[in-house]
Amino acid sequence: MIKVYASASIGNIGVGFDVLGVGILPIDGALLGDIISVERSDSFSLYTSGKFFHELPTEVENNIVYHSWKYFCACVGEDFPVSIYLEKNIPISSGLGSSACSIVATLVAMNHYSGNLLSNHQLLMLMGEMEGKISGEVHFDNVSPCFLGGVQIILQTSSIISQRIPIFSDWLWVMAYPGIKISTLEARSMLPIQYHRNDCITHGRYLSGFVHACYTDQESLAINMMKDIISEPYRSQLLPDFFSIREEVISLGALICGISGSGPTLFCVVNDQLIANNVANLLSGRYLQNDEGFVCVCRLNFSGVQILSE
Template sequence: MIKIYAPASIGNVGVGFDVLGAAIQPINGNLLGDIVTITSAKKFNLINTGKFKHQLPKSTKKNIIWHCWINFCKQIKKTIPVSITLEKNMPIGSGLGSSACSIVATLVALNYFCSEPLSKIKLLKMMGELEGKISGGIHYDNVSPCYLGGLQLIIQEKNVISQKIPHFKDWFWIIAWPGINISTAESRSILPIQYSREICIQHSRNLAIFIHSLYTNQKKLAAQHIQDIIAEPYRIQLLPNFMSIKKIILELGALGCGISGSGPSFFSISDNLKTAEIIANTLTKHYLQNEYGFVHICKLDKTGTKKIG
């Protein structure tokens, strides 16, 4: 039996549309992500469990886990009869890398089960391709941090998909999922096909300064440039009370905040636990829409996907 945990992630991290992603771990020690268990079987079998299993397709062949298995078998040129149990703990369409959690955990578990016939780079490419089936285009800003941990810069050149870059270890990342769902494909479809020269220049400046600040340990400068001028102006129409909540959170002392991935999850950053707790309480009271929503104070998960059984 192989049991694999894959953590939630913040795609884009505000300033890095499709080129930055961060794996997250609640500071209370709880696991925030999907778990996949694989055992031997006479034929392929899929069992769905977990809090959000009701969001999954009823047909096995429409489940991304099935596609992971099919693609893995093609890669190793062998059909593996296994029983896969998906513990679906991440809500679909939450902006926290839900599909990435399932894809990454499944492929890593299959690779372990078969004595690791595929390299990390081969697995990562498969993860990106399978993620693309759901989102409408290959992108690695969730699968890379989910798999490899930390803050990942997506390079996507030749055999280098992404690399881990520095982050501030005293930053708390507060994430809030309001309890509603947004399709990644829908969220991407509302973005403009073209941007003005001014927007492109400012976006490049923000991203360059943010990454420079990480390498030179300039926290204030980094926080000042967590600005999303590519997606946020267009996606706020899909998010309830986003701008008013953002204003409140910044006034409470957040270093920065924005939309996690495609939304509707909200992320904010603080270097003070007390402030992080105040922000978390405020988001719980004013951003959550129903009993399904949740708020977590997190640190970056440096490990990424791991074997837990």
């Protein structure tokens, strides 16, 4: 049996709409992602378990794992009858790259099962295309860091989809999922079709300044550049008390607070464990809306997708 773990990710990380993404892992070792197991069978079957499996479609044909398996078989030109076991440990429509976890883990597991018929570049292309089937547009800011790890900048040229950029090693990422759902398709519909020229110039300055700060080890400059003028002004209305909560976590010492991907999860960057704990406690009391919500302190996932057994 081949077993693969794909962890959560943060798309955009504020300043890099559809261009930056970072892979994360809870520091307490908890699973925040999907585990896919594949074994030989006479016909295709899909079994589900995990903390959030109850959120999955009841029909197998509506599950992204099934579509990822089917797409892989079509791309390599061979049908693989297998049993797939999905352990769903990340909520759907949470802004944590839930669909990316399922896509990445399934395609990597199937590629290993088939004897690595596809290169990493080909796999990543498939992953982005599968994301596009969900959100309506091909994008890589979740699948790329989930697959390859670290902070990825999406270049999307003919030969290079993304590359890793440096990041500050002492940063901790406090994630708060309130327990409500916002689909990527819904969140994208909130954005304007066109932006003012001045906004485009400002966004370009922030993004290039952030990347420059990462390469030159200027933490304060990186934080000052992590401003989202593309999506946050429009998507923030979907999140409960976003601006007041952001002010509170900043007053506790958080360096930045933003929307993870399409939301509703928030991310806060801190560089001190005590501050991370205080921010996590505040978010637990102020941002969670129901029992499905949770807060966790994370570090960067530099290794990307993990092959647990093969």
